[in-house]
Structures are given as C-alpha cells and as structure tokens.
Amino acid sequence: GENVEQHPSTLSVQEGDSAVIKCTYSDSASNYFPWYKQELGKRPQLIIDIRSNVGEKKDQRIAVTLNKTAKHFSLHITETQPEDSAVYFCAAHLGTALIFGKGTTLSVSS
Amino acid sequence: DAGVIQSPRHEVTEMGQEVTLRCKPISGHNSLFWYRQTMMRGLELLIYFNNNVPIDDSGMPEDRFSAKMPNASFSTLKIQPSEPRDSAVYFCASRRENEQFFGPGTRLTVL
Secondary structure (H helix, E strand, O other): OOOEEEEOOEEEEEOOOOEEEEEEEOOOOOOEEEEEEEOOOOOOEEEEEEEOOOOEEEEOOEEEEEEOOOOEEEEEEOOOOHHHOEEEEEEEEEOOEEEEOOOEEEEEEO | OOOOEEEOOEEEEOOOOOEEEEEEOOOOOOEEEEEEEEOOOEEEEEEEEEOOEEEEOOOOOOOOEEEEEEEOOEEEEEEOOOOHHHOEEEEEEEEEOOEEEEOOOEEEEEO
16 A cells, blocks of 8 residues: 655754655555644644646745655745644545655744 | 534543544535544544445554444444553544545543
C-alpha cells in the first residue's frame, strides 16, 4: 500500500523566515496531494492541495510543489507568522483513502 | 452546512466497557473515514466506507473494533471491550471527489 514519509518532524523558525516541509510517497498511482494544518486541540483543516497534473500551486503565503518523477512534494510557507504555528500533515490519495504523513510541528517565534 | 458532526466530544470510560463513537458526514459526501490520532502513531486510517459500503478495514487494530454505516448520514465506531491503549482522539471525515473534511473528533480516555 501507499506509504508517506514526512520531514522534518519539528521545525522552529523566526517570524518572517520561510519554512519548508517535505514529503515522499511510494505509490506512483497516487494523484492528489493535500496539506492539512492542525492547531492544538483542533481538527486537521485543508490548507492547500495539488493534483498530479500540476507542478506547483500557490495561495498567498503558502505554496506546494510536486515532483512526480521523484515522488516527492513540499509545502513552502513564506513570511511566517506566529499564527502559522501548528502541526502540518501531508497526505497522498490512493484510491479513495488519504494516507497521511506523521506530521511536522512548526513553531514560529516572534 | 454544519460540517462533519461527531459525538460525544469527550468520553471517559473504564477498561472493559463498550464505547460507541458516532459520526454524521456532510450531506452529499459519499465517502466516510475513521481515523485515530495519537502522539506515537500520528493519524492512522482505521476504516473507510464508499457509498455506505466498507471498502478497507485493514487499519482496524483488532477484532475489538468494529464500524458500521447503516445509511448515508450516520456511522458508528464501536470498541468492545475497551482497553487503556485505545485512548486517543478519533476523527471521522467525509469526502466528495477529492476534498476531505474532518469532524471535531472524540477524545477517548480509557482508565
């Protein structure tokens, strides 16, 4: 089955810096790659996604890139703010189910 | 739309007791998922349904766990008997096409 690896597990940055989280997947048939943000005590919420026919997608300060050949995708957050502090999960869509990475705890200090 | 609804939000029970978690998906969504989240194991997919039919239950940890979806607007996850290691947050999620939305979760504590 699909396996999703996510790195790093923790990431600390200063406010205003950029943050990058990377994921790899194992099944080349996966065709949809969402990213979720989970704040403490809350549910995971979709923040951006990318489909396999697109290499990059941007939404204000966040962007996602996909390299299908290498089977990896990344989340980029620019001009980080304290409210960006949360756990971020990548996922890959195989069939109907989303398979999630283990998560990255991002801490943005002001 | 109220989003995915889960009940109860918190459950504290004693080892050996039966626990039933409930989920109402978003209307019109044809796929429903149960996840378990712990610090050690992250977000684990337990089981998912497509059009009320269980498709993959390979993530269900043991026979003590069972899930049903009797109709398009309701699903249950049952643990019988419960054990302390079942303590976790259980999320239900529903999806139509690609976008998947999570419920608020049920925090289960088994003493």
